[in-house]
Amino acid sequence: MKIIDAHCHIFPPEIITNRERIASREAWFSELYRDSRQRLASAEELVASMDGAQVQRSVVFGFAFNDPGLCHLCNAYVLEATHRYPGKMLPFLVVQPKYAPSALHELTDCFGKGALGLGELLPDGQGYALDDWNTLDPIMEYLRSANKPVMLHVNEQLGHTYPGKGKNGVVAGYTLGTHYSDNKLILSHWGGGLLFYELMPEVRRTLHNVYYDTAASAFLYDDRIFADALSWMPDKILWASDYPLLSQKRFIKRIEALALPLEQRERLFWRNTVDILGLDEVLGEGNQV
Template sequence: MIVDCHVHLLPKEVRSDRTMYVHSDEAFGSLYSSPKARLASEEDIISYMDNSGIEKAVVFGFPWESHDLISKNNDEVWEFAQRNPARIYPFAVLSPAAGDRAYLETERIIKAGFAGIGELAMYHGGWSTAGFEALAPCLGMARSAGIPVMLHVNEPVGHEYPGKISVDFQGLLQVIAANPEVTFILAHFGGGIFVYGLMPEVAGVLARTYFDTAASPYLYDARVYDIATKILGPDKILFGSDFPLLSVVRYVKHIEQSGIGEDVRKAILGENFSRLIRRH
């Protein structure tokens, strides 16, 4: 069984013609101004799942500057999930900088029945302590609703690429520590913050935190799977492809090169997320 916990679906109007949006939304433009940057349709996602042996997928939109576009994107993700209820887990994107509107959107999507919140990102200026603090009201609602929250976290060193942001690891750990009842999923192996799980006090903070594999073949040596598993435990790593950025084939090859055992491979590819979502 394979479950992909990181798949993007953008609004139909954006997929139809992205020209206006690459100019009106700086973050979107930095990631998708090139026509080579793929945008997946609902049909693309289902075809990808069918051809890759993926049973279920978590699908979410993009953290637009326009709150109206965020709501529209969430609605389209929700409608897609309603048409494919056995296969799609809908997550809702929010803008941490939207203040009361983000709070109201959180309230709306929780009442609707979204399975989680994310992938949340701060492409303007990166994740700072202030940015994390702005999430507090939404995290409180996620805690009450018992749904997981996914954050976009990338590595603070290494090569530059579109969408790479600065991340205050201290601020990230503080927001996780301040919300011990919230299950966090840190995308992209959490930018490598899991390494600090070797420190007992950090391991305690990350006790309820999961890490997805999105974009890992672009970022890390294949040994990352084995190392992360040894530090965090085999149940804390979730397969996420970042589709349409990469497909399952690249990840399966990467995982095979890591040398992890078959039981751990199965856990990463689907069993871990299935257990997580059942608990929520």
Template sequence: MKIIDLHTHILSPEVIRDRARYLERDGWFRSLYQNPKARLATADELVADMDRDGVDQAVTFGFAWADEGLCRASNDYVAEAIRRYPDRLIGFAVVNPRSGAAAIREVERCVELGFRGVGELLPDGQGYTLDEADVLDPLLNWLEEQGLPLLAHTNEPVGHAYCGKGCNTPEVVYRLAKRHPRATLICAHWGGGLPFYELMPEVRRVLARVYYDTAASPFLYDSSIFALAARIIRPKILFATDYPLLGYPRALRHLRAAELAEDDLARILGGNAERLLWPPEQT
């Protein structure tokens, strides 16, 4: 059964070595990683953990810095990683949409280097909201034309507070999807609970091209979320960890504790991601 992790972060040895300097350069990075126990990982460490735990492939990206120059440097490192591990790692590009045309040019550059999407966007840390059409629409329009997905951080409107939670709640994502019905959107962290609104027929129509990754799921939900969600959005659930925040042993235990049917498990672990990343018309 193939396993594809849809949500991992890697950073260059330089960023990891000089963490203190980068903490000063980005407030959102500081809020997430000022604790020295907060793990950062290189591409080599990611692939080693994938090898150890039987993960076949992973979508990977850097950190969505507010500064476009830092985003570009992160993308350079990811480009090197997917060149070194072409059968294991799938690159997504980080950009700040507030950079306008420069962000689109950066995505174009990354696509030429073999990247297959954009993300993870961090609106709260990058200084915009998903409601700001003037910021997001140029990038999304371009991605629609190219048939490439956009992965964005989303979060729950209720529940416990945590570093990086943000304000990207279901109603905000819904408005974005309504504004861009042809865009392929991936909502991190189960879309903050948005999948359950797909039981409403009119909402399901609006969210037809919206997918949901399971990043950090054990920190947020009981494992029964997989069985509940599979009844509503089975083709749209994408196994993800938010590595290195969450390691593979715990993430896989959490999923398997749901005791899903084999077909559902295979779809979530990798089948849905394969169909999203390599649509039949492109193979």
């Protein structure tokens, strides 16, 4: 079975070494990573994990900082790792949308160097609402014309608390998906539960360009969510670990234990990600995923 992980974080050595100093001026990064037991993984560690779990490719990005300079550092590292490990990385970039000129410059530069999408953006950490059109319009217009997807962090608005649990959930995700119905959107963490509302026909129609990733699912939902969601929405769910938060190998074992039908497993593990990223065009024939 081919496997693509649609959501992995890696960090350049400058950030790993200086995590405490950076945490002192980046509140959301501090929330997630001030506890030194929370791993910051390098590209090498991700590749070792992929090899151990037989994951062929991973969508990789750094962390959506407030500081555009730190975003740039992450992007340069992700693109460098993409060249260092040919065929393994599907690079995304991160920007701070509040500084539109530098964000647009970074998008142009990184897409020119092979980036495939934007994200994971962190609206709670970066300080904008998902209906803040003034902030988001320039970026979303750019992405629409470039036909590139954007991945955003949203999460469930009830249940247990945890570091990084923000205030953007189903309503914010739906508002975003409605306003930007021509943009390709990936809402992380099952869209904070938004996918369940796709059982409403009018919501399903409106959110026709919205995909959902499964990042961190084992910490959030009963594994029955996979069989349930795939039974009625097989084409919009991307398997994603949120590495290094979840072990790719252990997560794959949990999915395999569900004994999902082959067609659904293929969709979940790689076909949906290939579709949204348009990988056939990028990789060309004969360079199969």
